[in-house]
Amino acid sequence: MVENRSDPETDRIGWEGGYWYNETIDVNQSDGLSERERETLVARTMARVERVRGLEFRSEVPVTVISQSRFAGAQRGRSTSTERRVLTNAKFEALFMINESRDAVEVRRNGTAASVGGFYSSIRGRIVLVSDGDGVRVDETTLAHELTHALQDQHFDLSEFERPTREAHNAIDGLVEGDANLVKHLYERRCGGAWNGTCLAPPARPNEGGAGSLPRVGPYLLRYQPYSDGPAFVNEFRQRGGWERVNDLYEDPPASTEQTIHPELYGEDRPRTVSIEDRSGAGWERLRVGDRPNYARVGEAGLASMFVRPAVATQGQVSVVPASDFFASNDSLDPYNYSTPYSAGWDGDRLVVYRNPSTPVTEFGYVFRTAWDSPAEAREFADGYRELLEIEGAERVDGRDRTWRIEEGTGFGDAFRLRVDNETVTVVNAPSVEDLSDVHREAGNRSEG
Numbered sequence: 001m002v003e004n005r006s007d008p009e010t011d012r013i014g015w016e017g018g019y020w021y022n023e024t025i026d027v028n029q030s031d032g033l034s035e036r037e038r039e040t041l042v043a044r045t046m047a048r049v050e051r052v053r054g055l056e057f058r059s060e061v062p063v064t065v066i067s068q069s070r071f072a073g074a075q076r077g078r079s080t081s082t083e084r085r086v087l088t089n090a091k092f093e094a095l096f097m098i099n100e101s102r103d104a105v106e107v108r109r110n111g112t113a114a115s116v117g118g119f120y121s122s123i124r125g126r127i128v129l130v131s132d133g134d135g136v137r138v139d140e141t142t143l144a145h146e147l148t149h150a151l152q153d154q155h156f157d158l159s160e161f162e163r164p165t166r167e168a169h170n171a172i173d174g175l176v177e178g179d180a181n182l183v184k185h186l187y188e189r190r191c192g193g194a195w196n197g198t199c200l201a202p203p204a205r206p207n208e209g210g211a212g213s214l215p216r217v218g219p220y221l222l223r224y225q226p227y228s229d230g231p232a233f234v235n236e237f238r239q240r241g242g243w244e245r246v247n248d249l250y251e252d253p254p255a256s257t258e259q260t261i262h263p264e265l266y267g268e269d270r271p272r273t274v275s276i277e278d279r280s281g282a283g284w285e286r287l288r289v290g291d292r293p294n295y296a297r298v299g300e301a302g303l304a305s306m307f308v309r310p311a312v313a314t315q316g317q318v319s320v321v322p323a324s325d326f327f328a329s330n331d332s333l334d335p336y337n338y339s340t341p342y343s344a345g346w347d348g349d350r351l352v353v354y355r356n357p358s359t360p361v362t363e364f365g366y367v368f369r370t371a372w373d374s375p376a377e378a379r380e381f382a383d384g385y386r387e388l389l390e391i392e393g394a395e396r397v398d399g400r401d402r403t404w405r406i407e408e409g410t411g412f413g414d415a416f417r418l419r420v421d422n423e424t425v426t427v428v429n430a431p432s433v434e435d436l437s438d439v440h441r442e443a444g445n446r447s448e449g
Contacts, residue, residue, distance in 0.1 A: 014051040017043030017060070021051040022195070029200060032135015038063065041200065042147075045140055048195070049147045052186050054243040061150040062126040071116065071130045075109045082361060083289045090353040090366045091166070091296040094429065095306040096388055097218025099411030100362065108219055118142060120149035122158045137202035144187045148180040156250040164292065167257060167299030167349070170226050174260030175253045178230020179246060182238070185231060185333060217313045218305060225257060225301035225338050232334035233260040257301035258346055261338045271299075274350040274371050274424075282438035284365065287353040296351040303343035303370070307384055310391055320387045342384030345377030346370065347423070354439045365430040365439035372423045382420050385427065389416060397433055405433060417442075 005020050014021040017039070025044050027037045042063050050056055080088075085105050092098040098107055117139070118129040127146045129136060152158055158176065163169040191199035233254070237245045252267070259266040276295075278286055288294050298306075308326045311319035321340045328337050348371040355364050372378040392412050394404040404416045417428040417436050430439045 011056065013054065013056050014047050016046040016050065016057060019044040019047055021047040023047075024198065027200065029135075029137045029202060032137060038065075038136065038138070041138060041140065042143070045143050046147055048187065048190075049144050049151060049183060052144075052190070053148060053151060053183050055151055055155055055247075057151055058154045061147060063129060064126060065129045065131050065136050068130050068132050071128075075112050076106075078109070080105050081290065083287055084292060086287060086355065086361065086364055087289055087292075087294075087296060087353055089362075090364055091298065091351060092218065093412065094351055094366055094368045094427070095218060095222070095298065095302060095309075096392060096412060097222070097306070097309060100413065101411060104219075107216060110216075118146055120146045120153070122149070122153050125150070125153065138200060139202060140200040141184050141188050141191065145180045145184040148183045149176070152176060152179065152250075155247070161253065165295075165297040166222065166302060167297035170222075170257045170299060170301050171254045171260065173226035174230040174233055174257060175249055176230075177226045178232075178234040178260065181227055182231040182234050182333070218309045221305035221309060221312065222298070222302055224336070225305065226260065228334055228336040229257075229260045229301075229338055232331065233263045233266075235333060236263050256346075257299040257338075261300055261304070262344075269347075269373075271346075272348040272371050274348040274369050276350055276352050276367050276369050276426075279441040279443075280354055280439055281441065283356045283358055284354045284435070284438050285356070287355055287364070294352065297349055298351070299349065300343050300346040301338055303346060303349070303381070304338040304340050306388070307340050307342050308338075310388070318391055320384055320391070340384075342381050345373040345380070347373050356438075359431070363431050365428070365435060367440045368427040368429070370425050372425070375420075375422050378420055378423050378425050382418060382425050385418060385425070400433060403433060403436065 005023055007018060008015055019025065019040065021044065023044060025040050027033065027041050029037065033041065042061070046057055046061065085103070089098070089104045092104040093100065098104045116130055118127060120127050127143075127150065129138065149158070161172045161176075163172055234246055234249070237249060241248075254260050254266060256271045258269065258271065280286060286294065307321045311321060311323035311326065316323040320342065325340070326337050327335075329335055349369065351366055351368045353364055353366045355361075370378075370381060372381060389404050389406070392406055393410050394406045394416065397403040397405050397415070400417075402418050404418070406412050406414055406416070415430050415433040415436050419426045419428075419442070428436050428440045430436045
């Protein structure tokens with residue numbers, strides 16, 4: 001490391017706030033960081049991020065600290081409309097991730113409240129660190145990750161990216177989080193090399209990371225996909241044309257998670273728009289959310305997570321996709337394999353929800369339609385979906401073609417109808433077998449599913 005290196009006459013990559021990227025700093029966080037120490041660490045980390053990423057910070061990045069209890073309270077106290085809550089519950093129920101006995105919004109908020117150690121807010125242009133109550137301690141590589149988001153925002157304006165659905169969010173995050181995680185990976189390598197012994201890393205938080213309790217396994221898998229596939233996706237373009245090629249991706253980000261799971265499809269295979277005609281009756285009405293889309297899209301990442309979840313949740317005792325396939329990668333940039341036989345070939349999806357004013361708010365139906373690159377891939381998805389139904393205890397309904405029923409009290413107690421029609425697969429869900437046609441009346445000319 002370098003001692004007392006003189007400051008440059010003008011700002012340059014590798015120098016920020018009076019500190020060079022390879023300069024020794026007087027910081028000791030054994031009893032928590034003081035404000036001065038925090039400012040020093042932030043400045044040098046900014047310089048190091050510049051050195052790794054090859055971009056100059058255009059302005060300072062404010063860093064504030066809040067307690068873990070305050071952060072958790074803010075997460076759990078956020079307001080969610082009834083309609084949006086129903087849509088969220090239906091989405092995770094349709095993926096067999098969170099059953100009817102739990103509220104998906106609360107499950108996700110509790111997971112966030114328990115695991116987040118810091119985040120970058122593009123709205124406020126600042127980083128927020130979450131303190132565990134014993135003083136502020138910072139993992140330097142995590143700080144580098146969040147500072148990379150600030151750097152992205154200053155150069156590419158992250159607020160410009162529309163993320164109305166989980167699929168859109170994950171697709172964009174394949175670039176945004178992929179870029180930041182790649183920087184973190186390269187930063188960590190230097191911490192073990194040229195910067196060895198100078199990178200700060202506090203003791204791990206006791207509840208940090210991972211899927212946590214069983215209800216959070218599915219949502220964790222779904223949200224983690226861009227963190228797993230994104231770095232490898234970004235690195236492929238960096239190897240082709242350096243960081244300048246990565247910068248160009250912000251002008252044309254991935255159009256789907258399919259493109260980050262299979263980078264060779266980037267720019268080649270844009271998803272189709274899937275539509276679902278309203279064929280409801282007998283009092284059932286399509287859910288209207290208001291200021292958000294009235295539908296959900298989960299993408300190939302969502303479907304892959306759906307098929308992988310049983311194996312991860314049961315430690316391989318029950319599976320559609322074996323756990324060994326999901327954890328097969330030895331690549332630290334891409335630790336999980338989100339390419340499965342049942343979800344590959346995805347070409348689009350849409351989920352719409354139906355409610356009947358005469359039934360409780362927790363009783364709803366939905367239509368979940370997926371589109372595929374070929375009829376064979378549509379049939380393969382349907383095969384995997386039937387395996388999921390069997391895992392959840394579904395039984396075929398006598399006298400009803402392609403219809404299953406899961407008994408009440410088992411978590412996903414509903415009726416299901418599965419239809420394969422060339423390159424599309426449509427799942428209709430309702431509280432009872434009799435309600436299926438009221439939620440979505442079938443059209444003719446169906447093929448066998």
